[in-house]
Every structure is written in C-alpha cells, then in structure tokens.
Amino acid sequence: DAGVIQSPRHEVTEMGQEVTLRCKPISGHNSLFWYRQTMMRGLELLIYFNNNVPIDDSGMPEDRFSAKMPNASFSTLKIQPSEPRDSAVYFCASSLKPLAGVGNYGYTFGSGTRLTVV
C-alpha cells in the first residue's frame, strides 16, 4: 500500500495566483480530511469528506479556499487567489470510516504539501 499520496511536495507561488493541492487517499478508505499546519496555529482541520460528500467545512478559513472530492480516489484543495498568510504545510489524511465516538480506526496522513506564497 502506497499510503496517502499528496502532490506536489513543495509549491512556491506568487500572491494572487491559484494553487491546487492534490490528494490520493488509501484505496478502500471512505473518509478524507484536509489539515493545515503553521507554527502559530498548529494543526487545523479544514474540511472532511465521507463517501465523497463534504460533511464539515467549518474549518475552511475563507471563500478563497475550496475543496472537492469527485471520486473515492482523488481530492483537491484549491486556493484562489493565494495570499502570503496561506503559507503552511497542508496535510491530507484518510480513514476507513469517520470517528464516531465508537470508532476503531485511526487516520493515515500523507507527507504534506509545503506551500509558500510570496
């Protein structure tokens, strides 16, 4: 199993440009999560999907951020337009099912995309 695959590993872009981050979850997992990590704010949950449907996007910071999951094997996180304060490491994670208080499944995280907006 290749694990959760994220691309690109590093992205440097200019302010105002559109940025698209990609994630391939583990085959068979039906829940997918996008996190953002900065020194100041730590790991923040942005959005999560269950069976390709967005369940909770309350962590998405602004309308500039959008996420899609067109099928069970692919998700994107898009920032348009990007700003310097969006610079962070973005992690994607997947699990077999969402934690429900009685869950027995942990998340598997990808290696992250380090985004730098200049």
Next chain:
Amino acid sequence: DAKTTQPTSMDCAEGRAANLPCNHSTISGNEYVYWYRQIHSQGPQYIIHGLKNNETNEMASLIITEDRKSSTLILPHATLRDTAVYYCIGSGRPGSSNTGKLIFGQGTTLQVKP
C-alpha cells in the same frame, strides 16, 4: 467534548521508558483517547487508541485510569527516532459537532537524548 492537557515538553534518556501523561477530565463515556506523533516535517502518525482498558501494540502501551480522566502513553525503550511531538486527542463526544473529527492540540515535544 474532551479537552486534553499535556505537558509542553519532556526529556527521556535513550533506552529508558518514556511516559507521556495526558489529562482529559471532561471525556465522555464513549469517547476514545487517541495518540498520534509527528516527527519533524512528516505527517502525523497513528500510535494507539483506547476506551477503558489498557492497550498495547508494537509501538506503545496506553494506560487509562479507571475514572478515565487521564492516560499515559508508554514507549518502553525510547530511541532517538522517537523524538517527536506527541498528541493526545479525544475522538469527540457522539452527537457533538466534533464527532468524527480529530482536533489536535499543541502536544508534548519529547526529546530522547543519548
């Protein structure tokens, strides 16, 4: 939903057991305790989880107090590669807005020293 409290940092000698405490006094009856760690510049890694009983796997042991208000993660023989930030997380009280989500706190930075 359980708020967890962990020490900011800890040191441990290589080869010795590392005991990482976590307080979760507001945890609900069927809310699990999860432990993850994050080695520098990598994604968080699942370690172990538990509800009431103590748990052990190839990575660590989890000791949960009988009243479930606190737990301890034990790395039996710490190595330099165990240096990481360790997160203790409640799984979210069923029916709450946090059900199904892992909300990370600041964690404990464990430094294993030679």
